Amino acid sequence: MDKLNPNALAEWGDEEGAPDADVRPDVQRDVTPEMITDYVIAEGELPDVSARPFGEYLHQQWNDYVENEEMTQRDLIAGALEFWRGNG
Secondary structure, rough: OOOOOOOOEEEEEEEEOOOOOOOOEEEEEOHHHHHHHHHHOOOOOHHHHHOOOOOOHHHHHHHHHOOOOOEEEEEEEHHHHHHHHHOO
16 A cells, blocks of 8 residues: 655546546555545554544545645645544
């Protein structure tokens, strides 16, 4: 399994495989719930018991958190964590 690159641009746009899929060169495509989970655990953001549901949630709601085409995955996850913790 690949690791999430927090410095990569956050993928946004249509569903995977759609004609308008994101093709910017600095985008990490196909981020999985497991990659998100592993990242937030490794960064000490959430314990395992909360990180797994967060990974699933963010994977499903990813496009809701992409604010612009220059947003990194780190920034996207930080914003989603604020919401998850009830601060956003």
